[in-house]
Amino acid sequence: MKRWIPFILMISIALFTLLYMVFYGGNEPYVPKTDSPEIIYQQACAHCHGDNGEGSGLLYPAFSDDAYNLPEIKEKITQGTWLMPGFENIKGDTLNSLADFILERGYSKEKQ
Numbered sequence: 001m002k003r004w005i006p007f008i009l010m011i012s013i014a015l016f017t018l019l020y021m022v023f024y025g026g027n028e029p030y031v032p033k034t035d036s037p038e039i040i041y042q043q044a045c046a047h048c049h050g051d052n053g054e055g056s057g058l059l060y061p062a063f064s065d066d067a068y069n070l071p072e073i074k075e076k077i078t079q080g081t082w083l084m085p086g087f088e089n090i091k092g093d094t095l096n097s098l099a100d101f102i103l104e105r106g107y108s109k110e111k112q
């Protein structure tokens, strides 16, 4: 019986991931109703990235300390990554100010 434990664990993890993706995928895309990057951050980003960009849990790391630049941040926001949804409704000036906001606050592990 014992030798099944790793398999059972793996299957539970796979199922959990699948369910998470299914439910996450069902969410309405976020549409910003304000120009304030601070409010947008709190509404759309903080539940994963933490109130101060410190991240949460294992899945959501703090913003990395690597130097990164505006175009990269903007690309992350609009296109997302494998763990982060893309925010295609954040664009133009709103996108610029949100990216500025993140860069300027210097969200990083070191500055916590």
Ligand code: HEC
Binding pocket: 040, 041, 044, 045, 046, 047, 048, 049, 059, 060, 061, 062, 063, 064, 065, 068, 072, 073, 076, 077, 081, 082, 083, 084, 085, 087, 090, 098, 102
């Ligand atoms: C569902 C959770 C989730 C939400 C919501 C989310 N992110 Fe992310 N984000 C992540 C994860 C996980 C990573 C890092 C892993 C990766 O790159 O795939 C990440 C990476 C990033 C990065 C790159 C950071 C680095 O150090 O490389 C930026 C910038 C970023 N997110 C900005 C935002 C902004 C701005 C918002 C809100 C508009 C947002 N994220 C919403 C999960 C999320």
